[in-house]
Amino acid sequence: MDLFSFIECAKQTRSSKALFDLLVSCASEEGFSEVAYGALTFAEPPRLLGYLPPTGTVNFPPDWCRRYFERNYRVIDPVVRRTPTLRGPFVWDELAKLEPGEKRVLDEAKEAGLKHGMSVPLLGAFGRLSVVSFASPFDDADPQYRMSHLKTLAWHFHLAFAEIARLSNSSCKRKDILSEREKDCLRWVAEGKSSWETGKILKVSDNTVNFHLKNVMRKLGTTNRTQAIVKAIRLNLIEF
Structure with missing residues (x-):
């Protein structure tokens, strides 16, 4: 699916799960079939919310997700730590000056099948910060080469997801x-x-x-x- 088709389909989708599946499908065509979307807390240090993410917004290997949260890696994850300071997309392998714990998270992620990855920081309402991460199970994947396209997919997904949430929230009395x-x-x-x-x-x-x-x-x-x-x-x- 080309980018224009993705944008049009995303605008018409009214299910967050269907929207995420659409994102995964397009990212898979770029060689990055593992995708996660989540919001960061306002706490210091920044971290992902303290619960397993909804299955509708992540398709990383289940065993890795369980290990990640059971070992509280959300606190030392270098991707999460760098997201507030790197306003543009970044490649995991290019993160510099990693602490031992941060390096362990990335090394174990690779062992779990997330061989190469990149993340796109995304600003939302009330200054809330979210992030879309794309990872590939292939040794020869090149996130830098695919960065521009994946960044655009992430932004349009984020906008469409926010609209679905707005419509859902408006139904609350x-x-x-x-x-x-x-x-x-x-x-x-x-x-x-x-x-x-x-x-x-x-x-x-x-x-x-x-x-x-x-x-x-x-x-x-x-x-x-x-x-x-x-x-x-x-x-x-x-x-x-």
């Missing part, structure tokens, strides 16, 4: 705004805390935490915690 306690529970779960840990922090039982989280999912029209976190962030109901 004022009566569904979360209570402060519901927001508290959701914030801590977004940071990777379990219901039990959240209960200890808030000095309530884990059953109470689960009760509030169920209310959150009902109000936001989601079916699991991850979806609720993503939607709450898009609606600016919780911040990081």
Whole structure:
């Protein structure tokens, strides 16, 4: 699919999953079939949100995704760390002055099948920073050569994704705004805390935490915690 066709199809797509699949299809034609899209927190240091990304916005190898979050690599990932300072697209292999932990993340990513990669920082509403990363399982892949095309794909995907989110968010009614306690529970779960840990922090039982989280999912029209976190962030109901 050429770039013009991608842009036209992206504008007409009303499903975030279908839009992501479209991006993967086009990137695969460039030799970069592994794609991830995510938002960074406002915390210092910058990091990805503290939960496994929705399957609709990442197709990196599942084993690598689990290892990445279980070992808390989001805190030392050089791609995430560099994204706020490198406003243009960058190639992973060209990142300089890596700390030992950062180098370990990239080395293990290669072992997991992400042989060569590049990332595109993307600014959104309220100054929120997102990033699209493209990776290839092929040893001879050249992200520098494909950078211009992949950057353009990333930007148009980002714009279309934001429009889908806007249309989805507009369907939420004022009566569904979360209570402060519901927001508290959701914030801590977004940071990777379990219901039990959240209960200890808030000095309530884990059953109470689960009760509030169920209310959150009902109000936001989601079916699991991850979806609720993503939607709450898009609606600016919780911040990081």
